Amino acid sequence: MAEISVSAALFSVEQVLFSLGQLPVNDQKAVQKDVEHLDVCLRTLGANLADMDGNEGSEQLRERVKQIRDVAFNIEDVLAEYMYNVSHRFHRHRISDKYDELAYAFKFWNPLSSVHELVSKIAGVKTEINSIVELDQLRFPNGSTRTSGSTSRQQVAPYIPGYEEIVGFKEHVEALICQLTSQESRIITISVVGPGGSGKTTIVKNVYESKRIKRRFDCRAWVQVSQSLDIEELFGSMLKQFCESRKKPIPGTNTHDKLRRYLQGKRYVLVLDDIWRKEHWESIHKVFPRGSKGNRIIVTTQNSNVASFCAELPDFIHNLTALPQPAAWDLFCKKAFQPTNGQCPRELEDLSQKIVKRCEGLPLAIVAVGSLLSKKNKLPLEWKKVHDSLGFEIGSHSDLSTISKILLPRYTDLPTHLKNCFLYFCVFPEDYPIDCMTLVRLWIAEGFVSRNGGETAEEVAERYLNELIERNLVHATRLDFDGQARYCRVLYLVRGFIIRKSEEVNFFSQIRERDACPNKKIRRVSIDNGCSILSQSMDLTSVRSAFLFKRGNVSASAIEDILRASKFVRVLDLRDAPLDKFPEAILLLNLLRYLCLRNTKIKEIPNYIKKLSYLETLDLKHTRVTTLPKGIFQLCNLRHLLIYWYRLMKYATWDFVVGVKIASGISGLTNLQKLSLIKSDKHHEIVKELGALTQLRKLGLVDLRRDGGKCLCASVEKMKHLSTLDVSSTNMDEFLDLDYMQSPPPHLQRLYLKGRLQQFPGWISKLDNLFRIHLKWSRLQNSPLHALQELPNLLELEMVDAFTGDELVFEAGGFKKLKILHIKQFEQLNRVEVEQGAMPMLQKLSLWKCMKLEMLPLGIDNLTQIEELLLCDMPVEFTNRLQQNHEDHEMVRHIRCIKYFVLQADGCWPLENPS
Structure with a gap:
């Protein structure tokens, strides 16, 4: 597991080698060879650690792994300090480079001093590495021999006795027996897939041992497929079991050929329990003869991809999800209250339900926890202790260790x-x-x-x-x-x-006021109550990532203290923090790559954000920022710029989403992949600059004027990777003039247009990959349905005041894959017709505030797959037709869920049931 720290150090090595490439040649030579040597050493350490993982049996070996991890951490820290000192060199703007060079010169900063300091600290790290090499005789570029203590990595998924009851899986058992005993003469492979502890082995074992299956087949065998497959050993085990099931002598050598000849002409059933890889299946199944005796192979696996690969058809894949709550409760009670015939005492019922909920329907977990509790005193205090510690004791408590035994090999793999x-x-x-x-x-x-x-x-x-x-x-x-x-x-x-x-492995720590100062390097932390004193009592210089996630009422000053003590942070997520202004300490985090200030009350971003030259993600969603500074344009590594907020309580209104204003200059951010939502400018300079952002996957633009449409189309045509386009005009009466694209982005999947349309853009009909389109306040005079109905992959269509006509007709054969349809705020609409064969896959239909639509869509009974009808602020005449005593009720009897809402002035949504 220590190779995780090695991989982090290797990432720092790559960053340093890149930065050294920016220095004069002579300066590079002074340190590059040393850094490259660290790279080689780290890769060797990582390879040896990978061999050790899961096999740290002795205390000596565990201590050696810890020493290697500490060395890797030290290497990362040394390189991080160097990168921190030279990070100003990567603004990539000539004017700012000159300015920064003067500034650093004024502070007497010398790049060579950082290089010399790095060389000196690398020498110290080399000494640590050499001491480990001497102790363990690891193979290094100038050394020999191999690591000690390596053992076989073969691990077999255990069959867990003690929960053979089939609870909640009756349908799977019956289906398995049916498929095993069917008259299909060809060989059939059946896959049973699910997470560890989901009951795969238990279900198959019960089916395998049933009398119906024993009578059905001439011979049978059950083998577990180990993580490190020994194919000949596996075939030998199969042959032995096949012979023993018929009380026949076991053939001698040549297992591979003997197995094939033995099975020729026989009807057999084989269980391959816990297959890990597709290659394992390929190596095994090709040995079996392709006779016409109705042979069956059952595969259990935790890998969905492997399950699909082994089974020929989806019908032969049994995906075990969680036990339903009643079955989970029954199984728990059987195990936890064995002496009392499975009856839960009233005073323990609430705690028991909570414990079962934490097991999340996994039979193995339910049985393990139930067995543990069966040995405890039936006291609420005792059971609460188990509830509170559940999940943290799975590796330490004997009754729960089976869970860890199943997870550990999956993790090690x-x-x-x-x-x-x-x-x-x-x-x-x-x-x-x-x-x-x-x-x-x-x-x-x-x-x-x-x-x-x-x-x-x-x-x-x-x-x-x-x-x-x-x-x-x-x-x-x-x-x-x-x-x-x-x-x-x-x-x-x-x-x-x-x-x-x-x-x-010191991967993550949650720090609280009660925590003592830990004697270890902390890499990732979550900030909790009391961090104001933690910054003084804990060494946070090794922190690389810090998170908040609504944990406690942390003050803005405490956050500032933490940030000043964690200067090497790469990831900072302060969403929901009580901040109303941008923390100045963030500007000291030169190595920052990810900054999230989502859901804060920050109104302004300082221009000096340009100092964060490595920043890749800037998440300002749902803040109060309305303008971005020009310093943003110097963040040449920026890939995701996410900034907008919702006006809550105003859904389906024009100003529901608010974008931000930026100056011209965005064309320099050529690495951007997501940009949403920015405001267009009066002269469309920003819109023109967008054409340089050819790597964009998502673009959100608001306040577009009609005469800017042609510029936008020209820019969007250059974005060959664009998958999401979101465009809004300046106001509800402004037109979007977008019919200028001959070659729209071929991978466009989501299209959101908000604003009037003189005519429906013809290029939309060419979007074969489009699966979602929203048309809001389009107010088209002609129905858009004809232009949309042939889109081959359209799954969701939302229209808000998109058509001024009085009739919408969904033609036969149209919208073949559509699953969700929203029709909202159509002022003149009084008739909707669904022809036979239209929208055959529709599952959800929403009708909102169509005040002249007084009757149900004609042909709604043709929508055989529909599951939900959602109505909001519809006329009384419309909802009356849904009542059980009305003849139109028969048209919607097949719809499982019908809901009617009324949006009140205060924004509440009381439910009225029309039936």
Whole structure:
């Protein structure tokens, strides 16, 4: 696990080597060789640590790992101090460079002094490395031999006895038996997938041992697939079990060929328990004969990608999610209250429910915790102690150690970059909604992401996240239309495991007033109550990341103190902090790469923000900033500039979203990928400059005048990677004149247009990748539906006062993939028709404040997939037709959820049930 600290040091090495390239050649030579030697040493340390990971059996080896980690931390600190001192050299603007050179000259700053100091400190680090090499005889460029203590990495996922009851999975069991005993003659592979402890092995074991399955097949075998696959050993185990199940002698040598010949002409069932990789499956399944006896293979795995790879069809993939609450409660009571026949005492019921909730439906966790509590006194105080410590004791308590045993090999199997990303979830508070794109930007700022070929860092980081989700270590809690995760989390007990691991490697600490001064280097901290004294009692010079996340009432002065003590910080997230002005101490954080001040009351950003020359993300969402200083334009590394805020209580009004004013000069920020929302200027100079931002993925522009439309189209055509475009005119009566694009961005997925349209822009119909479009206050004289209905991937359509006509007709065959439709504030609309075959996939329909629409859409009963009808401020005549005693009620009987709201003057939304 110490290789995590090595990877952080390697990131610093890359930064230093880049900075040395800016020095004169003679100055480079003075230190570059030493830094490159550190790079080689760190990579060797990392390779040896990767071999040790999970095998630190002796106290001596654990101490050696700690020493290596400390050396890596020291290297990172030495390099960070150098980068801090030379960071002013990277403004990349000639005028400011000259100004800064004079300023630093006035302070008698000499770049060579930093270089010489770096050389001196590297010499000290070399001494530490040499002492470790001598002790452990690690293989270095000028040395030999290998690390001691390396052992086999083979780890087998254990079968956990003691919870063989099938609770809550009856449907999966019946489906498995049905698929195993079907008359299908070909060989079929069935995958059972889910996170560790979800009951995969238990379910399959019960099916495997059932009399129906034993009678059905000539022979059978159950093998566990180890992390380090020994294929011949695996085949030998299969052959032995196949023979024993028929009471036949076991053939001798040549396991591979013997197994194939033995199975020829026989009907067999095989369970491959806990497959780790697709390559394992490829090595195993090709051995089996392709007969027509109805052979069956069941694969269990924690990796969704592996499950899909093994099973031929989606119907043969059983994805085990959490137990439903009643089944989870029954299983818990059976284990926790065994002597009393599973009856929970009334005084323990509330605590028991909370404990079951924390197990989040995982059978293994429920059984482990229930078994632990069955040995405790049935006292509320005793059970509260278990509840409060649950998740933090999974590695230390014998009854809970099985959870750690399942998670540890999965963690050990992760490559270093994914270990960093996985541990990062301990940074967020329990039950905190983790935005995936925020997480991606944080990972990049931390240096966890290595670019690969033509991919951007963001694309690589998204791939990292998807891999953790596929491994069932992280769970997507909300998906976007394109299937990408928007929010994610880890299970509560997994979070406990992560916290324990992060503490072992000094990855993260939550500091409070009661904490004693720790004798360790703190890398990431969350700021809590009492930080005003912590800055004086704790050494925070090694802190690289600091977070707030609504933890306590921290004062602005306490935040300033913390920042002044943490000058090497790269990530600073102060969202929701009680700040009404920009903390001056931030300007001292020369190495800052990520700055979030979201949901604060800050009104102004100082021009000296230009000092933060490494800044990649500036998140000012929902602050009160209305103007950005020109200093922003000197942040040449800036990739994400997010700045706007909502006027709450004014949804569906023109001024709901507020953007910011900027001066001209933004064309220099050529690394920008997200820019939202900025105001256009009177002469469209800013709009023209946007054409230089060819790396943009998201652009949000407000206050566009009609005569600026042509300039905007010219700029947008140059943004070949653009996926989101959000444009608003200056006011509700101003036209958006945007029909000038011949080649719109080919990857555009989201389009938001707010303002009048003289005619519907023809280029929109060319957007084959578009899955969401919002048209607000367009007031088109002709219906936009004909131009939109053939878009092949459109999933969501929202229209607010988008059409002045009295009729909307959704034609047969149109909107083939549309799932969500919002129709709002159509003043003249009195008729909606849905022809047979239109919108066959529609799931949700919203109708808001269409005051002349007095009857249900004709053909709404044709929408067989619709699940929700949402109505707001609709006429009484309309809602009356929904009542059960009205003949139109039959048209909506198939809709599972119908809701009607009234928006009152105070912004409340009381529910009225029309049925």
